[in-house]
Amino acid sequence: MFPMIYTLYGFAIFFFVFWCGKWVVHLIAISCGKWKLYRKIVPLPPEVPCPGVSILKPLMGMDPNLYSNLETFFTQSYPLFEILLCIEDESDPAIMVVRRLMNKYPNVDSTLFTGAAAVGVNPKINNMHPGYVAAKYELVLISDSGIRMKEDTLLDMVSHMTAKVGLVHQMPFTCDREGFAAALEKIYFGTVQARMYLSADFLKIVCHTGMSTLIRKSIIDEAGGLAAFGCYLAEDFFLARSITDHGWKTCISSQPAWQNSGICEVRSFLARLTRWAKLRVAMVPFTIVLEPLSECMVLGACASWAASFLFNLEPCSFYLVHILVWFLLDWILLSIVQNGSLPFSKFDFVVGWLFREISSPYLFLLALWNPAIKWRARTYRLQWGGVAEELNSKL
Structure with a gap:
C-alpha cells in the first residue's frame, strides 16, 4: 500500500513540475520572439x-x-x-x-x-x-x-x-496563403515550432531545421x-x-x-509532421516520452490529475483553464511571429489550433507504429542514432 502511494506521489510531482516548466518555455519563447525577431x-x-x-x-x-x-x-x-x-x-x-x-x-x-x-x-x-x-x-x-x-x-x-x-x-514560418491547410501550417510553425525553436535558441540547445x-x-x-x-x-x-x-x-x-x-494540402502536411516525428525519435530516443507529454491536451490531463491528487483541486476546471491559457499564449506567440495581421479570422485560428492539438498525439503514435520513412519516391529505415538505410531504390 505504502509503496503504491509513494509511486503515485512521485508521478504527481513529476507531472506538476513538468507542467510548470512548460509555462516557463512559453514565456521564454514569447520574450525571445519579441526581442530577437524582426530587429533592425x-x-x-x-x-x-x-x-x-x-x-x-x-x-x-x-x-x-x-x-x-x-x-x-x-x-x-x-x-x-x-x-x-x-x-x-x-x-x-x-x-x-x-x-x-x-x-x-x-x-x-x-x-x-x-x-x-x-x-x-x-x-x-x-x-x-x-x-x-x-x-x-x-x-x-x-x-x-x-x-x-x-x-x-x-x-x-x-x-x-x-x-x-x-x-x-x-526559424521556419510560412507566407500568407489561402485555405485551411495554409492556416494550419501557419498555426503550427507560429506556435509549436516557434515555441520550441525560440526557447531552444535561448537555452543553447541544438534544434534547427535545414x-x-x-x-x-x-x-x-x-x-x-x-x-x-x-x-x-x-x-x-x-x-x-x-x-x-x-x-x-x-x-x-x-x-x-x-x-x-x-x-498546400492537409494530408501532405500531416505526413510531413509524421516524418519529422520519426526522425526525432530515431535521433533522440527520450522524445518517445517527453514529446507526447509536451502536448497541450496530454500534459493538461496529466497535470489535472496531479493537481487533484496533490492539492485536491477540481480536475475538469483545472483542465479547461489549462487549455484556455495555453491557447491565449499561442495566439500571442503567433501574432509576434507574424509581425502583422493574420490572414485568417480568430474562428479559423480556433479551428486550426484545436485540429493541430487533437491530431498531434495520434500522429506521434502513427510514427511509432510505422517507423519507415517515405520521402518522395524513396523509403528509408532509421537506426538508433539517426543513420538511414534505403529500403527501395528510385525507379
Missing part, C-alpha cells in the same frame, strides 16, 4: 568588406511558386554572392525555370548543376554535393526550393555571423565535407551538432524562413 539590420562597417556567400539550391520537380520563389534569390540586395542550382535529374522540368531566371538575370553569378553524386543515402546531400564542391566562398547558404526571401534577408543572416558563430539559421542555413564551409570541410553527413536523413541536426562540437555557436537570424510552396 545593423550593416557592416564601411571598412569591412561583405563576405561572399555561395547559395546552394537543391531542386526537384515543379512547384507553382518555384519561379517566384527562386527569383527572390536573384534579386538579393547583397554585394557578393553566387547561386548554385542543383538538380538531380536532367529531364526535371525545374531546369526550364532555372534557365529562364539565368537568362533574365545575366549579371547574377549563377551556375546550374545536373546529376547527383552518390555520397550517401540522403538525396538532398547527393543533389547538393556537386554545387557544394564548386562553392567558391567561405559562407554557404543551404536553402530549400520552397523558401522565399526578402531583398535584405541574406544581409540579415550574414550580420548574425559574428566571430564566434559557425551557423546561422532561420530549410535555410548559413554555415562556414571550413568547419564542414574539417568534419569531412558535406558527404560526411550523407548517411543521415536529418543532416541539418547533425551539421549543427558537428559545428557546436567544434566549439562554434549557432544562432537564429531576425527574419524567419518564409516557406511558400504552391502545393
Whole structure:
C-alpha cells in the first residue's frame, strides 16, 4: 500500500513540475520572439568588406511558386554572392525555370548543376554535393526550393555571423496563403515550432531545421565535407551538432524562413509532421516520452490529475483553464511571429489550433507504429542514432 502511494506521489510531482516548466518555455519563447525577431539590420562597417556567400539550391520537380520563389534569390540586395542550382535529374522540368531566371538575370553569378553524386543515402546531400564542391566562398547558404526571401534577408543572416558563430539559421514560418491547410501550417510553425525553436535558441540547445542555413564551409570541410553527413536523413541536426562540437555557436537570424510552396494540402502536411516525428525519435530516443507529454491536451490531463491528487483541486476546471491559457499564449506567440495581421479570422485560428492539438498525439503514435520513412519516391529505415538505410531504390 505504502509503496503504491509513494509511486503515485512521485508521478504527481513529476507531472506538476513538468507542467510548470512548460509555462516557463512559453514565456521564454514569447520574450525571445519579441526581442530577437524582426530587429533592425545593423550593416557592416564601411571598412569591412561583405563576405561572399555561395547559395546552394537543391531542386526537384515543379512547384507553382518555384519561379517566384527562386527569383527572390536573384534579386538579393547583397554585394557578393553566387547561386548554385542543383538538380538531380536532367529531364526535371525545374531546369526550364532555372534557365529562364539565368537568362533574365545575366549579371547574377549563377551556375546550374545536373546529376547527383552518390555520397550517401540522403538525396538532398547527393543533389547538393556537386554545387557544394564548386562553392567558391567561405559562407554557404543551404536553402530549400520552397523558401522565399526578402531583398535584405541574406544581409540579415550574414550580420548574425559574428566571430564566434559557425551557423546561422532561420526559424521556419510560412507566407500568407489561402485555405485551411495554409492556416494550419501557419498555426503550427507560429506556435509549436516557434515555441520550441525560440526557447531552444535561448537555452543553447541544438534544434534547427535545414530549410535555410548559413554555415562556414571550413568547419564542414574539417568534419569531412558535406558527404560526411550523407548517411543521415536529418543532416541539418547533425551539421549543427558537428559545428557546436567544434566549439562554434549557432544562432537564429531576425527574419524567419518564409516557406511558400504552391502545393498546400492537409494530408501532405500531416505526413510531413509524421516524418519529422520519426526522425526525432530515431535521433533522440527520450522524445518517445517527453514529446507526447509536451502536448497541450496530454500534459493538461496529466497535470489535472496531479493537481487533484496533490492539492485536491477540481480536475475538469483545472483542465479547461489549462487549455484556455495555453491557447491565449499561442495566439500571442503567433501574432509576434507574424509581425502583422493574420490572414485568417480568430474562428479559423480556433479551428486550426484545436485540429493541430487533437491530431498531434495520434500522429506521434502513427510514427511509432510505422517507423519507415517515405520521402518522395524513396523509403528509408532509421537506426538508433539517426543513420538511414534505403529500403527501395528510385525507379
